[in-house]
Amino acid sequence: MRFGFGRSFSRWEKNPPVFSSLCSRIPEAPWWAYRGPGSQDEDAGGFFAGAHRLACFATKLQRPNGSSPWCTEESMSTVQSPVQDPKADKLYKIRHTTAHVMAEAVLRMFPDAKIAIGPPIDNGFYYDFDLPRKLSEDDFETIEEHMRQIIQGKHDMTREVISRNDAKKRFHDQPYKLELVDAIPEHEEVSLYTVDTFTDLCRGPHVENTRDLNWKAFKLLRIAGAYWRGNSDNPMLTRIYGTAWEDPKQLREYLEHLKELEKRDHRRLGRELDLFHFEDDNPGQIFWHHKGWTIYRTLQNFVRESISRQGYQEVNTPSVMPKTLWERSGHWEKYKEHMFVTESEKRHFALKPMNCPGHIEIFKQGLKSYRDLPLRMAEFGSCVRNESSGALHGILRVRGFVQDDAHIFCTEEQISDEVGLFVQLLKGMYADLGFGEESIIVKFSTRPDVRVGDDATWDRAEAALATACDNAGLAYELAPGEGAFYGPKLEFTLVDALGRHWQCGTIQVDYQLPSKQRLDAGYIGEDGNRHTPVMLHRAVLGSLERFIGILLENYGGALPVWLSPVQAVVIPVAPTFNEGAQALAKELADLGWRVEADLGDERMNNKIRIHQAQKVPYMLVVGENELVNRTVAIRTRKNDRINDMPVEEFKAYIQQKILTKAEL
RNA sequence: GCCAAAAUAGCUCAGGGGUAGAGCAGCUCACUCGUAAUGAGCAGGUCGUGAGUUCGAAUCUCACUUUUGGCUCCA
Numbered sequence: 001m002r003f004g005f006g007r008s009f010s011r012w013e014k015n016p017p018v019f020s021s022l023c024s025r026i027p028e029a030p031w032w033a034y035r036g037p038g039s040q041d042e043d044a045g046g047f048f049a050g051a052h053r054l055a056c057f058a059t060k061l062q063r064p065n066g067s068s069p070w071c072t073e074e075s076m077s078t079v080q081s082p083v084q085d086p087k088a089d090k091l092y093k094i095r096h097t098t099a100h101v102m103a104e105a106v107l108r109m110f111p112d113a114k115i116a117i118g119p120p121i122d123n124g125f126y127y128d129f130d131l132p133r134k135l136s137e138d139d140f141e142t143i144e145e146h147m148r149q150i151i152q153g154k155h156d157m158t159r160e161v162i163s164r165n166d167a168k169k170r171f172h173d174q175p176y177k178l179e180l181v182d183a184i185p186e187h188e189e190v191s192l193y194t195v196d197t198f199t200d201l202c203r204g205p206h207v208e209n210t211r212d213l214n215w216k217a218f219k220l221l222r223i224a225g226a227y228w229r230g231n232s233d234n235p236m237l238t239r240i241y242g243t244a245w246e247d248p249k250q251l252r253e254y255l256e257h258l259k260e261l262e263k264r265d266h267r268r269l270g271r272e273l274d275l276f277h278f279e280d281d282n283p284g285q286i287f288w289h290h291k292g293w294t295i296y297r298t299l300q301n302f303v304r305e306s307i308s309r310q311g312y313q314e315v316n317t318p319s320v321m322p323k324t325l326w327e328r329s330g331h332w333e334k335y336k337e338h339m340f341v342t343e344s345e346k347r348h349f350a351l352k353p354m355n356c357p358g359h360i361e362i363f364k365q366g367l368k369s370y371r372d373l374p375l376r377m378a379e380f381g382s383c384v385r386n387e388s389s390g391a392l393h394g395i396l397r398v399r400g401f402v403q404d405d406a407h408i409f410c411t412e413e414q415i416s417d418e419v420g421l422f423v424q425l426l427k428g429m430y431a432d433l434g435f436g437e438e439s440i441i442v443k444f445s446t447r448p449d450v451r452v453g454d455d456a457t458w459d460r461a462e463a464a465l466a467t468a469c470d471n472a473g474l475a476y477e478l479a480p481g482e483g484a485f486y487g488p489k490l491e492f493t494l495v496d497a498l499g500r501h502w503q504c505g506t507i508q509v510d511y512q513l514p515s516k517q518r519l520d521a522g523y524i525g526e527d528g529n530r531h532t533p534v535m536l537h538r539a540v541l542g543s544l545e546r547f548i549g550i551l552l553e554n555y556g557g558a559l560p561v562w563l564s565p566v567q568a569v570v571i572p573v574a575p576t577f578n579e580g581a582q583a584l585a586k587e588l589a590d591l592g593w594r595v596e597a598d599l600g601d602e603r604m605n606n607k608i609r610i611h612q613a614q615k616v617p618y619m620l621v622v623g624e625n626e627l628v629n630r631t632v633a634i635r636t637r638k639n640d641r642i643n644d645m646p647v648e649e650f651k652a653y654i655q656q657k658i659l660t661k662a663e664l
Numbered sequence: 665g666c667c668a669a670a671a672u673a674g675c676u677c678a679g680g681g682g683u684a685g686a687g688c689a690g691c692u693c694a695c696u697c698g699u700a701a702u703g704a705g706c707a708g709g710u711c712g713u714g715a716g717u718u719c720g721a722a723u724c725u726c727a728c729u730u731u732u733g734g735c736u737c738c739a
Contacts (some may be wrong), residue, residue: 107718118704126734134669136669137668137669174693200693221733222669222734223667223669223735224666224735225667225733225735226667226733226736227666227736230735230736231736232665232735232736232737235670236666236667237667238667238668239734239735241733241734255696278730279730280729280730280731281730283729283730300724305732330739334739335739338737338738387738388666388737388738389665389730390736390737391665391736391738393732397738426702499733529736569675571699573698573699574697576696576697577696601695602701602702603695603697603702604697604698604699605697605698605699605700606700606701606702607690607699607700607702608699608700609699609700610699610700610701611700621698623697623698633698633699
């Protein structure tokens with residue numbers, strides 16, 4: 001039973017493949033390129049082929065003209081067509097072979113190690129091992145040294161095709177390889193690749209000789225645990241991640257890029273900009289500080305304004321709801337482990353993990369007529385989910401959060417129009433938040449094999465979604481069979497300034513939850529009979545908490561003026577002008593802007609430095625000249641200077657920046 | 665939840681079996697200053713929590729908690 005928004009609110013992808021946005025603009029791209037991260041082929045025959053294909057395709061696309069090795073706006077816009085044979089890509093081969101070299105290095109250290117798989121991935125590779133002892137990053141130096149030796153040995157990479165039986169003999173002491181041999185489909189040949197002393201079951205391709213690898217252009221990055229074949233019932237293996245490039249310069253650039261990511265980490269920014277904090281004895285719960293909460297409120301009010309223009313009504317439903325309700329909705333059966341439960345006078349209650357049941361309860365108050373539809377009900381409800389400890393991550397994945405959640409109760413005929421309105425709303429909101437159409441990826445998930453409802457209903461529902469996208473001019477990727485069992489859905493993914501993907505918005509058609517068997521919502525139709533409304537679950541931002549995290553990382557903390565917790569700071573050139581500075585700050589703050597005066601003991605230079613580091617959009621430097629002439633000297637956080645702007649002009653200036661939601 | 669690593673001052677980090685150290689931030693004082701750090705001084709920590717080993721533990725051992733990186737999950 002899956003109600004609500006599926007993965008859209010909690011899913012975050014730190015280092016996702018960067019290709020799907022590209023694929024949406026490449027009509028001739030093969031269908032598999034459309035499949036998102038996590039859709040790695042797990043079927044027996046696939047072997048890790050899915051991951052391979054995706055990785056190499058991504059690799060190719062990322063470097064359309066050999067420029068930036070990872071995804072940038074430039075590289076994205078220059079991509080013209082997919083490669084015919086993605087596996088031929090040189091970086092793909094380099095990374096694949098480097099993985100084998102690493103496996104040999106590890107086997108040199110641990111001859112008894114069991115080896116699993118070692119595919120190339122975005123920007124690098126990994127290999128999974130079953131090792132006799134714990135590994136730490138201190139071991140990297142030794143492994144890397146072995147790898148350098150192997151690479152410098154200029155060994156040929158040789159391929160041989162053998163029978164299944166021979167393969168099993170070769171790998172009789174490698175249980176994981178034996179499993180993989182069995183997983184190769186009948187019609188595919190079994191191939192081995194050998195480099196130096198290391199032979200691996202592998203479909204390739206690889207570089208021809210280790211001289212094609214650069215011993216200065218790879219680096220081991222981290223150690224992680226990973227379940228064998230991605231299944232949590234299987235044993236946990238030791239995975240070593242590394243990165244490999246054609247030359248040391250690319251490696252250096254990539255490591256710089258990683259540093260840049262670290263600088264933009266929202267957790268770091270949250271602390272440095274005094275936005276929020278966490279406490280050890282309350283994991284997954286955010287303490288919002290004033291500045292962070294200012295961003296939060298601003299964003300929330302932005303949502304309010306946006307949806308109210310589309311006729312949404314805002315409601316509020318209880319945080320604690322009886323277990324019986326969750327049983328009827330179907331959530332208890334499937335999600336009880338992830339719900340916080342409480343008890344009062346022998347009755348069990350649960351903290352709400354989502355708002356939809358509450359909205360149905362409101363819908364059911366009073367008799368509803370078809371004239372009441374579509375009814376768009378929104379709520380910023382505090383939801384609580386007991387996310388597993390290992391999944392928590394800053395404000396991107398928390399246990400307490402609020403969604404820009406709403407449910408649209410409508411007739412089936414109204415679905416198309418409602419989805420159209422929603423797409424329009426979403427596009428506008430994303431644009432306001434700095435994500436143009438080129439940064440939006442739409443995924444359209446159609447009927448799964450196991451589903452409820454007749455095909456005619458599915459036809460109509462899917463057509464409604466497709467028409468709505470077409471009308472809105474949004475291209476979408478088709479994800480056949482990935483819809484919820486109760487209805488098709490659209491998922492909206494944002495591509496941020498660093499090319500990373502964040503799934504945020506969604507709209508899902510749900511015939512089930514309002515049905516008689518579940519929460520039993522009804523309305524009186526034109527025909528005088530009782531009907532069940534269709535329910536559309538929808539969100540634009542997803543969780544506000546997570547979305548703020550995304551914004552922080554996207555902008556590196558330098559939020560657009562309208563979202564900045566402090567929009568301007570008045571800095572007197574000397575203490576003599578403190579009074580004037582304070583008066584100016586008050587004058588501006590009285591008009592509704594978030595303006596402060598810095599009257600501290602520091603010298604002007606240091607104040608500028610401090611507020612620049614705090615990403616304050618405008619610093620208004622005032623001295624005698626400005627106070628006498630009623631002007632300001634603007635210094636932006638980007639070091640732009642506008643001197644002698646009359647105060648009145650600055651008011652219009654900042655007003656304009658806020659109205660247009662300008663970055664600066 | 666699983667695998668691994670980490671936890672020392674508000675922050676970033678050094679140290680390391682004999683009752684703790686720097687820079688920045690903070691506080692105090694001085695400085696009347698024009699676009700990215702004025703100077704001096706002071707204060708600040710039960711070294712995540714709880715056990716154990718030891719004459720002695722921040723340091724070694726174990727457990728727990730949290731965080732980080734992955735894996736799994738994500739209504």
